[in-house]
Amino acid sequence: MQQSSKIPRLLIISLDGFRHNYLHEHNLPTLNRFRNEGVQAKHGMQPTFPTMTFPNHISIATGMYQEDHGVVYNIFYDRLLNITIGMSNDRDNRQWSNPKVEPLWITATKQKVKCAVLFWPACQNKFNGIRPLIYSWSYTDDIPFREKIDNAISYFREINFYLSEPDKQGHTYGPDSPKVRDTLIRLDGDIEYLLYKVKCELNDDLNIIILSDHGMTKVKKVIRPFVDKYLNKKSVETSILSGALFNVMPRTGLTETVYNSLRNIPNVTVFKRNEIPERFRYS
Structure with missing residues (x-):
C-alpha cells in the first residue's frame, strides 16, 4: 500500500472461523500476500473463552474479556434484564447500558470520525444511546461478498466488516472438507477483488486489517446431556x-x-x- 492520507482510512475484515493453519494448507495467494508483505501477530490471536462468534467479536471491538463486557455466549439469558440476548437481537433492551463497554466504532463516532459497521455482531444496537453513522440492521448471506465490498468502498473513513465464512462451512462439513477449501479459495479471490477496488477507487490509500474470531477443529463425538440421560x-x-x-x-x-x-x-x-x-x- 502507498503512504496513507493525513486522516488514515481503515478497513477491518473478520473472517469467521478462519483456522490459523488454513493459510498453509490451502493455495491462498492474496491472503498470504497480506501475511508476507504486511504486519502480522507473531503468535497469532488468542480468542477469549469460550471461542464463539458473538462474544469474541465484542471482545475484538472493545478489548475486553467476556466477564467484563458481559457477552458470554452466542445466545444467553440475562438474569438482570430478564431477556435472552443473541446475535439476532435487533431491538435495544438496555443490554449495552454499561458505559465501560464501548466498541471502537462508538469511540470513533464520538470523536466525529465517519464510521460504518457492516454485519458485525451488535452493530445495530445503541451503546449508551449512540450508533455509528452507517450500520447494517441484520446479517445476510444473500448479498455476495463482492457486493458488500463495493458498498464498503463507497463509505470510508473507518469500516468494520464481518463475514460468516468459512465458519458456516466448517461447522456444517468440517474444517478439512472440500467445501471449506472451495470457500477459502473463493474468499481469497474476493480479497484480490478488494485490493483492485482499493487501487482504482481509493488510489491504493487504505489500511486493511484481516482477522478472525476463533478457529475450528474436528468433532469426534457429540454428547447430549439430556438425551443421553446424564441429566434430568x-x-x-x-x-x-x-x-x-x-x-x-x-x-x-x-x-x-x-x-x-x-x-x-x-x-x-x-x-x-x-x-x-x-x-x-x-x-
Whole structure:
C-alpha cells in the first residue's frame, strides 16, 4: 500500500472461523500476500473463552474479556434484564447500558470520525444511546461478498466488516472438507477483488486489517446431556448447549445434584461459577 492520507482510512475484515493453519494448507495467494508483505501477530490471536462468534467479536471491538463486557455466549439469558440476548437481537433492551463497554466504532463516532459497521455482531444496537453513522440492521448471506465490498468502498473513513465464512462451512462439513477449501479459495479471490477496488477507487490509500474470531477443529463425538440421560431436564431452570460448552442454571436446592450428574460425563470438566479458573476470565 502507498503512504496513507493525513486522516488514515481503515478497513477491518473478520473472517469467521478462519483456522490459523488454513493459510498453509490451502493455495491462498492474496491472503498470504497480506501475511508476507504486511504486519502480522507473531503468535497469532488468542480468542477469549469460550471461542464463539458473538462474544469474541465484542471482545475484538472493545478489548475486553467476556466477564467484563458481559457477552458470554452466542445466545444467553440475562438474569438482570430478564431477556435472552443473541446475535439476532435487533431491538435495544438496555443490554449495552454499561458505559465501560464501548466498541471502537462508538469511540470513533464520538470523536466525529465517519464510521460504518457492516454485519458485525451488535452493530445495530445503541451503546449508551449512540450508533455509528452507517450500520447494517441484520446479517445476510444473500448479498455476495463482492457486493458488500463495493458498498464498503463507497463509505470510508473507518469500516468494520464481518463475514460468516468459512465458519458456516466448517461447522456444517468440517474444517478439512472440500467445501471449506472451495470457500477459502473463493474468499481469497474476493480479497484480490478488494485490493483492485482499493487501487482504482481509493488510489491504493487504505489500511486493511484481516482477522478472525476463533478457529475450528474436528468433532469426534457429540454428547447430549439430556438425551443421553446424564441429566434430568427438570432439575435445571435454563440450559444452553453449543459446541464444547454446556451452561446450566440448576433449580433451587439442586445445585449439588446437577453438579454431580454432570461430573459423570466422560472426558468432561465441570465447574461451579465461583470455581472457574482465573485464566478463563469467565466468572
